[in-house]
Amino acid sequence: METDCIEEALPVGTRLLHIGPHKTGTTAIQGALFAAKDTMPEHGVDFPAHSRHPMEAALAACARPAMMGDTVPTDKHWTRLLDAVRATGDRTSVISSEFFADAEDDETIARIVEQLGGERVHILITLRPLAKIMPSQWQQYVQNGLRMGYDNWLEHMLRKAPYEQPNPSFWRRHRHDRLVERWARVVGPGRVTVVVVDDGDREGLLRTFETLLGLPANLLRPVPDAANRSLTLAETEMLRRLNVEFRGNGLPDELYSKLVRNGAVMHMKNACSPTPQDVKITTPRWALEAAGAIGAEMTGTIAATGVRVVGDTALLSAVPEGGGKAPGAPRIAPEVAAQALYGALAAVAAAPVRHSAPAKARTVHQTSSKELVRVLGHRCLKRLRRR
Numbered sequence: 001m002e003t004d005c006i007e008e009a010l011p012v013g014t015r016l017l018h019i020g021p022h023k024t025g026t027t028a029i030q031g032a033l034f035a036a037k038d039t040m041p042e043h044g045v046d047f048p049a050h051s052r053h054p055m056e057a058a059l060a061a062c063a064r065p066a067m068m069g070d071t072v073p074t075d076k077h078w079t080r081l082l083d084a085v086r087a088t089g090d091r092t093s094v095i096s097s098e099f100f101a102d103a104e105d106d107e108t109i110a111r112i113v114e115q116l117g118g119e120r121v122h123i124l125i126t127l128r129p130l131a132k133i134m135p136s137q138w139q140q141y142v143q144n145g146l147r148m149g150y151d152n153w154l155e156h157m158l159r160k161a162p163y164e165q166p167n168p169s170f171w172r173r174h175r176h177d178r179l180v181e182r183w184a185r186v187v188g189p190g191r192v193t194v195v196v197v198d199d200g201d202r203e204g205l206l207r208t209f210e211t212l213l214g215l216p217a218n219l220l221r222p223v224p225d226a227a228n229r230s231l232t233l234a235e236t237e238m239l240r241r242l243n244v245e246f247r248g249n250g251l252p253d254e255l256y257s258k259l260v261r262n263g264a265v266m267h268m269k270n271a272c273s274p275t276p277q278d279v280k281i282t283t284p285r286w287a288l289e290a291a292g293a294i295g296a297e298m299t300g301t302i303a304a305t306g307v308r309v310v311g312d313t314a315l316l317s318a319v320p321e322g323g324g325k326a327p328g329a330p331r332i333a334p335e336v337a338a339q340a341l342y343g344a345l346a347a348v349a350a351a352p353v354r355h356s357a358p359a360k361a362r363t364v365h366q367t368s369s370k371e372l373v374r375v376l377g378h379r380c381l382k383r384l385r386r387r
Contacts, residue, residue: 006193006310009214012044013090015117016124016212019183020098021173023136024126025197025205027053030096031223032206045213046093048084057081058097061112062104068145069257082115094213101125101173109186123183123192124212126205127176129316130291135281137174139236141167143261145253147243150236154287176316177301189306196311208310229269232278234330238337239265259344267343272336279330285323292319 010016020026033040034052049057057080059066060073085093095116103109113121134157138150148156148166156165163171173179184192193212198204206220231239239260246256283291296317302309 006208006211008211010092010122010212012092012214013120014092014122015085015088015120016092016094016122017100017113017116018094018096018124018126019100019103019179020096020126021101021176021179022098022140023133024098024128026096026098026126027225027228028222029126029205029209029220031225032220033094033096033209035223036220039219040213040215041091043215043219044092045215046088046091048088048093049081049095050084054081054095054097055099058099059102061115062099062102062108064099064102067257067261069253069255069261085116092213094209098173101179102169103182104172106182106186109183113187119191121187121191123187125176125180125183125192125194126197127194127316128197128199129318129320130174130295131283131288131318131320132199133174134287134291135283136230137170139231139281141170142236142240142243143231143265145243145247145256147240147247149240150233150281151284154284158287158290175298177298177305180302180305180307184305184307189308192305192307194302194307194309196309196313196315198311198315229274230281231265231269232274232330233281234279234332235268235336235340236281237330238332238340259347263347264340264344267346268336268340271339271343272333283323288319288323292317 018026018029030053033047034049037047040047054077056066056071056073056077060075060078064073066072081095085095100112103112113123134154135150138146138153141153146153146166153166157163157167157170180192180194195205195208203222206222207217209215210217210220242260246260299313299316303313
């Protein structure tokens with residue numbers, strides 16, 4: 001069912017807060033807004049964030065922890081963003097972070113809205129079908145240390161009440177009707193716009209933002225971002241099994257952030273593009289149908305809230321063709337494995353080497369593999385902390 005089209009911009013002076021949630025085109029829109037931040041002021045619009053994505057500020061505002069091993073969010077991150085927003089004065093501004101969707105209660109949401117400008121704040125929520133979100137969100141959780149396989153993860157998320165383990169954030173973000181209800185309850189339905197993202201129109205979301213903000217057509221342009229691509233099944237499985245070893249050997253979270261997520265995985269994404277031969281993450285048919293049923297239920301509830309909905313809501317309950325077992329075994333290419341290993345080594349090499357007093361040596365064959373991993377990990381971390 002087609003719903004409203006946006007024909008007029010929001011009132012001048014609006015502070016547009018895009019809260020995601022995750023995997024709904026957030027990285028693409030953040031990249032486009034940041035790339036145009038020096039041009040938008042000519043048209044009365046400011047992008048006050050100091051980086052493409054003010055993640056730490058959003059996490060601090062919602063009192064949520066950082067990703068595994070990353071910088072701990074503090075009130076200073078949030079205060080810095082607030083100062084930048086207030087500096088825009090009476091002009092229109094736009095802030096985007098999918099982590100605002102992690103706000104759990106009315107009190108937190110009300111505080112965020114009041115600090116950003118109260119009645120000037122308009123909430124924008126972007127939605128995609130659960131069937132498309134689930135594989136992307138699973139591999140993202142794996143990039144944050146998850147050790148559970150996809151089929152098992154789906155069982156927990158869709159079949160094992162209360163559906164909160166191993167990732168309680170999943171339904172907080174992706175039970176979209178409740179997400180819309182939470183924010184509409186605080187700001188009122190007239191200040192919430194829900195946009196259904198159509199994957200068949202790759203630039204449609206950019207055009208929607210332009211209209212809402214009163215920007216000229218085609219000012220916002222796609223920004224290529226290899227680092228944001230999804231992992232293949234083989235890449236995800238390699239990382240998931242590494243997570244098992246990492247946790248089993250008790251290595252520190254900071255090491256995971258620096259060497260694995262921002263070292264091995266980041267370099268692998270940038271250096272290697274998926275090929276037609278790569279096995280994709282495949283969602284079983286039962287899970288696709290379950291996602292479609294939940295999508296239909298959420299669509300009805302969202303419509304009843306009275307918020308403005310833009311796009312084809314039928315997309316949210318559509319059940320894609322296919323599903324079932326992945327075609328063929330996931331085999332990681334030697335080139336991909338090499339680039340991942342190089343990324344981790346490069347992260348270590350970037351740390352300065354400092355020589356210490358010689359210690360009593362032990363040969364490798366005299367040391368257990370578990371102890372070797374533990375010692376190597378702590379040595380790498382020590383080097384990284386000396387940077």
